[in-house]
Amino acid sequence: MSVVRKVAIVVAALVVVVLVVGAGLATVLVRRPLPDHAGAATLDSLGAEVEIIRDERGVAHLYGSSDTDLMRAQGYVHAQDRFFEMDYRRHVTAGRLSELVGENDAALNADSAIRTMGWRHVAEQEWDLLGEESRALYEAYAEGVNAYLDRREASELGLEYTILGMSTELRPVEPWTPVDSIAWLKAMAWDLSGNLDDEIGRAAALRPLAGNVARVEELYPEYAYEEATPIVAPQGESVEAAAHRPEEPGDASDAAVSAASAALGQAAAALRAVPGMLGQGSGIGSNSFVVSGEHTTTGAPLLANDPHMALPSPSLWTQVGLHCTEPSPTCTFDVTGVSFSGLPGVIIGRNPELAWGLTTLPADVTDLTLERLYDDGTYLRDGERVALETRRETIEVNGGASRVITVSATAHGPIVSEVLPDVDAAGSVPVPEGAPPAGFSGYAVALQWTALTPGRTPEAIFALNRATTAEEVAAAAALLEVPSQNIVFATADGDIGYQAPGRIPVRGAVPDSPVPSDGSWPRPGWDPRFDWQGFVPAEQMPAVLNPGEGFVVAANQAVMPAGEGPFLTSDWSAGYRSERIRTILEGRIAAGEQLDVAAMNEIMLDDASPFGPAVVPALLQVDIDDPFVSEAVDELRTWSAAGFPTSADSSGAAYFNAVWANLLDLTFADDLPASQAPDGGGRWLRVITNLLEDPSNPWWDDRTTVNLVEGRDEILRQAMFTARQQLTNSLGKDAEDWEWGNLHRFAPQHPVLGGQSVPAAVRRLVNPAPIGVAGGGAVVNATHYDASARDDLGRGEYTVTAGPAVRLVADLAEPDASTWVISTGTSGHPGADAYTDQLRAWAQGETYPWPSSREAVEEVASATLTLRPPE
Numbered sequence: 001m002s003v004v005r006k007v008a009i010v011v012a013a014l015v016v017v018v019l020v021v022g023a024g025l026a027t028v029l030v031r032r033p034l035p036d037h038a039g040a041a042t043l044d045s046l047g048a049e050v051e052i053i054r055d056e057r058g059v060a061h062l063y064g065s066s067d068t069d070l071m072r073a074q075g076y077v078h079a080q081d082r083f084f085e086m087d088y089r090r091h092v093t094a095g096r097l098s099e100l101v102g103e104n105d106a107a108l109n110a111d112s113a114i115r116t117m118g119w120r121h122v123a124e125q126e127w128d129l130l131g132e133e134s135r136a137l138y139e140a141y142a143e144g145v146n147a148y149l150d151r152r153e154a155s156e157l158g159l160e161y162t163i164l165g166m167s168t169e170l171r172p173v174e175p176w177t178p179v180d181s182i183a184w185l186k187a188m189a190w191d192l193s194g195n196l197d198d199e200i201g202r203a204a205a206l207r208p209l210a211g212n213v214a215r216v217e218e219l220y221p222e223y224a225y226e227e228a229t230p231i232v233a234p235q236g237e238s239v240e241a242a243a244h245r246p247e248e249p250g251d252a253s254d255a256a257v258s259a260a261s262a263a264l265g266q267a268a269a270a271l272r273a274v275p276g277m278l279g280q281g282s283g284i285g286s287n288s289f290v291v292s293g294e295h296t297t298t299g300a301p302l303l304a305n306d307p308h309m310a311l312p313s314p315s316l317w318t319q320v321g322l323h324c325t326e327p328s329p330t331c332t333f334d335v336t337g338v339s340f341s342g343l344p345g346v347i348i349g350r351n352p353e354l355a356w357g358l359t360t361l362p363a364d365v366t367d368l369t370l371e372r373l374y375d376d377g378t379y380l381r382d383g384e385r386v387a388l389e390t391r392r393e394t395i396e397v398n399g400g401a402s403r404v405i406t407v408s409a410t411a412h413g414p415i416v417s418e419v420l421p422d423v424d425a426a427g428s429v430p431v432p433e434g435a436p437p438a439g440f441s442g443y444a445v446a447l448q449w450t451a452l453t454p455g456r457t458p459e460a461i462f463a464l465n466r467a468t469t470a471e472e473v474a475a476a477a478a479l480l481e482v483p484s485q486n487i488v489f490a491t492a493d494g495d496i497g498y499q500a501p502g503r504i505p506v507r508g509a510v511p512d513s514p515v516p517s518d519g520s521w522p523r524p525g526w527d528p529r530f531d532w533q534g535f536v537p538a539e540q541m542p543a544v545l546n547p548g549e550g551f552v553v554a555a556n557q558a559v560m561p562a563g564e565g566p567f568l569t570s571d572w573s574a575g576y577r578s579e580r581i582r583t584i585l586e587g588r589i590a591a592g593e594q595l596d597v598a599a600m601n602e603i604m605l606d607d608a609s610p611f612g613p614a615v616v617p618a619l620l621q622v623d624i625d626d627p628f629v630s631e632a633v634d635e636l637r638t639w640s641a642a643g644f645p646t647s648a649d650s651s652g653a654a655y656f657n658a659v660w661a662n663l664l665d666l667t668f669a670d671d672l673p674a675s676q677a678p679d680g681g682g683r684w685l686r687v688i689t690n691l692l693e694d695p696s697n698p699w700w701d702d703r704t705t706v707n708l709v710e711g712r713d714e715i716l717r718q719a720m721f722t723a724r725q726q727l728t729n730s731l732g733k734d735a736e737d738w739e740w741g742n743l744h745r746f747a748p749q750h751p752v753l754g755g756q757s758v759p760a761a762v763r764r765l766v767n768p769a770p771i772g773v774a775g776g777g778a779v780v781n782a783t784h785y786d787a788s789a790r791d792d793l794g795r796g797e798y799t800v801t802a803g804p805a806v807r808l809v810a811d812l813a814e815p816d817a818s819t820w821v822i823s824t825g826t827s828g829h830p831g832a833d834a835y836t837d838q839l840r841a842w843a844q845g846e847t848y849p850w851p852s853s854r855e856a857v858e859e860v861a862s863a864t865l866t867l868r869p870p871e
Helices: 012-021 023-031 067-093 097-101 105-117 119-129 132-149 159-164 178-191 196-206 213-218 254-272 457-466 470-479 576-590 597-604 611-620 627-641 651-668 682-692 712-731 760-766 839-843 854-859
Strands: 039-042 050-055 060-064 285-291 302-309 318-324 334-339 348-350 354-360 366-374 378-381 384-387 389-395 403-409 440-449 485-491 496-499 505-507 532-535 543-545 551-554 800-804 806-811 819-822 861-868
Touching: 023 159, 050 067, 050 854, 060 067, 067 097, 067 105, 067 119, 067 132, 067 159, 067 178, 067 318, 067 861, 097 105, 105 119, 105 389, 105 403, 119 178, 119 457, 132 178, 132 457, 159 760, 178 457, 196 213, 196 366, 213 682, 285 485, 285 496, 285 576, 285 597, 302 348, 302 354, 302 485, 302 597, 318 819, 334 806, 348 806, 354 470, 354 806, 457 470, 470 485, 470 496, 470 543, 485 551, 496 551, 551 576, 576 597, 576 682, 597 806, 611 627, 611 651, 611 682, 611 712, 627 651, 627 712, 651 682, 651 712, 819 839, 854 861
Parallel strands: 039 861, 060 318
Antiparallel strands: 050 060, 050 861, 285 302, 285 354, 285 551, 302 800, 302 806, 318 334, 334 348, 348 354, 354 485, 366 378, 366 440, 378 384, 389 403, 485 496, 496 543, 505 532, 806 819
C-alpha cells in the first residue's frame, strides 16, 4: 500500500476540535460507527430470517435458508464491520481515489494508472458474462450492504469519514453494486500477477549496466531444480513445446538502449503508482501443505495455509461462516473460512467434505510490449500502420480541478508509458536497430495482461465453496482465470491433491532474436512472432492426486520439473520455504511421527533461516582485526551452532540481518537504480550465493571508490563493520544482549490514516502498537522486511512489510478441532475490541479454535443478531 501511505490528509482540524471540546467528544466520534451485534434488524430484500452468531472476537457465523439470503447477510455483516475499507477499495479499483482523499499527487497518479488499465471497465464486462445464479448471488450481497447503509450517514459507517470530512467535502455514500465487488478481483490479480516486477527490473537494470544483458541475468538466477523440489513430481513428456526459456538476448548497443529507455522508464513508474492493495515485492506469496491420513493422528488429512500479504490495520482478511439451516437446491452453502470485505463467499476455507488453501502461482500473465508510434496516431504492427484506440477519462478531485486523460491502446493492451510522462528513464531492452521511418514519433510501452480480458473468475469463488471432490476442484480452477493460484486440497474421504488454475499465455519461440520470447523481457510489439499464441487448456494445467509420498507442499516454488508440463514462467520463488517444509515433513514421517493440528501449526512457525547456512561460513572466514567487531561476529558462531533461528530474542539473527542489509547495499547500490534496490528476498540469496563462489566478480567492486577495486572479502568485512556500528547505536554496545524482535517489528498501519503525514494522535488511534516478531524473508515464518529500507539515520529498517495475514489448519476428521488466526482482528473500527484482539496471538504464533458445526459455534457465542424480512 505504498501509494496510499503517501496520501497527505489534513486532519489537524479534528485534533483541534478534540483538544477544545474534550475527550468526551472524541469517544463519541470513535464509538459512533460501532455496529449492534445483538438484537434484530429488518431487511426488505430478505426472503426469510437469518441468524448471525458472533463469538467474543466478532467472528460471524450466518445461518439462513437460501443462498441469496446468506449472501445478503454477508453483505450486511461486511458493511457493519468494514464499510470504509470496502469504500476505499472500490475507489481505488475504479480509479477514483482522488474523489475520496482530495488533491494529492500520489492519489492522482494511482487513479491515472488504474483508469489507463481500465479495471472498472473490465469488471463491468465480466458482470455480463456471469451466469444467472452467480449474478443473483452478487446482487443479493449488494442488497445486504445497502440495507446496512440505508438511513446511516457516513460518520455512522466509519471514523475515517469524520476525519476526512475535516479537509474534504464529505459526499453521500454511494450504494454498493455487484461491479464494485467484481472490481476488487482486479486488485487481487494485480498484486498476485507473476513476473511483472522482474520484467520491469530487468529492463530498469540494463541501462546503468551499459546494455550488458549477461550481468542483468546474474541478478535473476535460473531456478535450482536440484535444490528446490517442484510441487508436482515428474510426469513424463512436456505437453507444451515452449516449456523452456529461449536463447538469451545479446548485449544491447548504446543506440538501442537510448531509443527505448524513456518509454520503458515511464511505464515502470506508472505501474509503480498503482497501490499494492494486497502487498508487493518478494514478501508476497504463501505456504500451503497438506498431509494424508496415513501420517496423521486421526487417520484423516490435515491442511495448513498461511497467505503472505501486506499486513495493514485492519487485516486484509475477515473470518466468516455461511451455513444453510437445511440443505436444498436453493441453499447449498455450508462453508467457513476467510473472506475479503466487499466480496461475497469464502476465499480460503472448508466445507464438510473439503478443505482448500491457496498460494500464489507466479505464472507469467503480464507482458510489456514496446510499440513504435507515429505522428498521425498510428503504431506499427506486422509491417502496417494501425490506428491507436483511444478514449477519454475524467478524474474528479475532491476540492480541486478535474483532470482529463486520454488513454491509448494497441492490440496488446493499454499504453502505460504515457500516464506519467515526466518520469526519468528506468531502463530499456535490446531492440532491432535501423533508421526510423518517416513520421516516427518514438516508442511507447503497452501492457498485455490476462486480467484485462473479461472472464468468469467471479464465479470460481462459489464453485470452490461448494466443491467436494478433486473433479469439482478442477472445475472451479477452470473458472479461476486470474489471479492464478495454487490450490491444495483435502477431502473428508481421505484424498489430498493439488490443482493449478489460471489463464496462462502460450508463447512461441522466436529464433535468432535479440529479445527472449518467454515473457522475461519486454518484447517488440511490431513483430507478431512475439504475440501470444493462445492459452493453455484447463485440462493441461498441472495437477496431482494422492501422491505416493503422502503430502503436497506448495509455497510458490516451481510447479513442474524442468521441461515438463506447460510453460508457466521462468521467474519462480527461489524455493527455500517449500524445501524447508518438505524437509521437516520428510523427517517427521521417516521418524514415524503422526502429525496433528499442533504439529501443522508448528511447521508454519518454523523460523530457521536459509541465509545463515549460505552466507555465514563466508563471513566467518574473513579476517577481523577489530575486537569490538569480533564480539559481534562471535554471535554469528553462536547463531550457527543453534541452527540459525530467527526467533525474536536471537542476537545472532539481529546481527546477521544487519550484515545482510549492508552486504546488499555495498554490492549493488553503485550499479542499480534506486527503484531496483535489493529487497533481500530469496532471489537475492541465490544471487549472493553464486557471487560468493567468485571473489573477483565485478559486482563486488564499489565503483564509487577511486583507484581501488574491491573484492568479495573486503565487501563482507565492511558489511560486518557497518552492521556492528549501526546496532551499537540502535540496540547498545553489548552484542549478546541484542534481540531480533527489537528491530524486526510487526507495526500494522491504517491504509489512509496511518502514515507520517497524519498527526500522531490519530496515528496512535488507528495504528496498533508495534510488537517484535520472529521470522524473516524466505523463512517459513515469512515475516518479510525490505532490506533496502533505511531509517532517518541511514540504518537498516527491519519493520515487517508482508507476512502470513492468516494462519489456518483444517482437520478433516474433527472439523471443530481446526484452528485459525488473522493478523489484527475482524473489525475495521478502531474503537472496537475486535480491531486488534487477535494481533498478539498472531505475533506470538498462537491460534484460536475454528468452529464449523452449529454446536461448536453456539458454545462460543457472545452475541446473536436476527435479520428479518418485513412483516
